[in-house]
Amino acid sequence: MADIKITQTTKTRFDNVDWSNLGFGKFFGDHVFVSDYENGEWSEGEIMPYGEVLFEPGMCTLHYGQTIFEGLKAFRTVDNGINIFRPNMNAKRLNHSCARVCIPEFSEFKFLDAIHDLVKLDQKWVPNVKGQSLYIRPVVFGTGNFLGVYKSETYKMIIMTSPVGSYYEGGLNPLKILVSHDFVRAVRGGLGTAKTAANYAASLLATEKAKAAGFHQVLWLDGVNMENIDEVGAMNIMFVIGDELITPPLSQGTILAGVTRDTVIKLAEEMGLRIAERGIKVKEVFEAHQVGLLKEVFGTGTAAVISPIGLLHYQGNSIIINNNEIGAYTQKFYDTIVAIQSGEIEDKYNWNFSISL
Numbered sequence: 580m581a582d583i584k585i586t587q588t589t590k591t592r593f594d595n596v597d598w599s600n601l602g603f604g605k606f607f608g609d610h611v612f613v614s615d616y617e618n619g620e621w622s623e624g625e626i627m628p629y630g631e632v633l634f635e636p637g638m639c640t641l642h643y644g645q646t647i648f649e650g651l652k653a654f655r656t657v658d659n660g661i662n663i664f665r666p667n668m669n670a671k672r673l674n675h676s677c678a679r680v681c682i683p684e685f686s687e688f689k690f691l692d693a694i695h696d697l698v699k700l701d702q703k704w705v706p707n708v709k710g711q712s713l714y715i716r717p718v719v720f721g722t723g724n725f726l727g728v729y730k731s732e733t734y735k736m737i738i739m740t741s742p743v744g745s746y747y748e749g750g751l752n753p754l755k756i757l758v759s760h761d762f763v764r765a766v767r768g769g770l771g772t773a774k775t776a777a778n779y780a781a782s783l784l785a786t787e788k789a790k791a792a793g794f795h796q797v798l799w800l801d802g803v804n805m806e807n808i809d810e811v812g813a814m815n816i817m818f819v820i821g822d823e824l825i826t827p828p829l830s831q832g833t834i835l836a837g838v839t840r841d842t843v844i845k846l847a848e849e850m851g852l853r854i855a856e857r858g859i860k861v862k863e864v865f866e867a868h869q870v871g872l873l874k875e876v877f878g879t880g881t882a883a884v885i886s887p888i889g890l891l892h893y894q895g896n897s898i899i900i901n902n903n904e905i906g907a908y909t910q911k912f913y914d915t916i917v918a919i920q921s922g923e924i925e926d927k928y929n930w931n932f933s934i935s936l
């Protein structure tokens with residue numbers, strides 16, 4: 580392992596953090612990893628103090644959005660170590676996203692190395708309160724200065740960190756979800772499988788409107804027929820219907836291949852659920868509810884891990900799921916994943932990447 584050059588900050592940001600009220604993505608760690616792409620290759624990269632980045636008004640990413648990001652977490656374990664959950668999946672997905680928007684790929688090995696060294700340096704930023712974690716946010720963007728729709732010749736990767744609270748600080752409240760029939764997030768052949776900025780810009784208006792109408796998030800339908808379910812907000816979605824766990828397939832090319840989605844699918848087998856990765860129409864969900872077969876609905880994603888869904892509203896009709904209470908499987912997936920991440924139970928699948936402290 581090559582040693583990454585480190586320039587340490589002389590002024591820690593640690594004391595500015597409101598540790599009893601972390602929220603999500605409000606506070607940033609002391610250091611960042613930065614690597615630049617120039618003349619056809621990524622630099623070795625270095626770790627330096629978190630701070631401003633200069634850019635020109637002509638920086639192409641501002642105009643044309645050639646940028647992608649990732650999201651993963653470091654957890655304090657019960658024996659005071661640090662685990663990062665399945666970062667190799669994020670390394671692969673980062674390159675999948677890069678390829679989709681013509682950003683040159685970044686070595687998976689160097690990516691893991693950078694995250695390891697960054698979290699090791701800022702280890703005091705990994706909270707030791709259960710449910711809290713250090714969120715790791717890599718972002719890659721074109722840095723060329725030009726107007727014109729073509730790919731940049733230069734790029735920057737920055738990996739930053741943010742201590743985050745549990746999504747469930749105020750108790751685990753099931754979400755109220757509006758099924759959107761006015762807006763779509765992605766279409767086949769589009770950007771849906773990439774974690775790229777445009778997808779999130781495209782989602783803002785629908786989400787704002789849903790919030791104004793009293794919902795927490797939007798459930799996205801497929802962009803062609805507006806029938807099949809894609810995702811919920813920036814999470815994958817799962818339905819327990821009868822004794823089957825149903826989730827939309829990756830094969831349509833419109834949803835993100837979530838690490839949490841994959842984790843839940845693997846754990847579901849152990850819990851005795853049958854798994855179906857298949858197209859599921861909003862109509863089928865409402866019909867299953869009518870005949871009493873719709874047991875649980877939840878979203879999956881790194882930020883919240885598992886988000887129970889208590890209400891779905893579609894074109895004037897609402898259904899309440901599981902009495903607006905968190906379901907048994909939903910709770911079990913949440914508890915199991917959190918217990919694996921914190922080292923409380925055996926990590927059978929070797930999902931944890933431990934930091935050598």
Ligand SMILES: *Cc1c(COP(=O)(O)O)cnc(C)c1O
Nearest residue numbers: 813814815835837838839880881
């Ligand atoms: C990040 C993200 C997810 C969840 O992926 P995880 O790897 O589980 O965090 C799902 N859908 C979208 C659109 C996302 O951006």
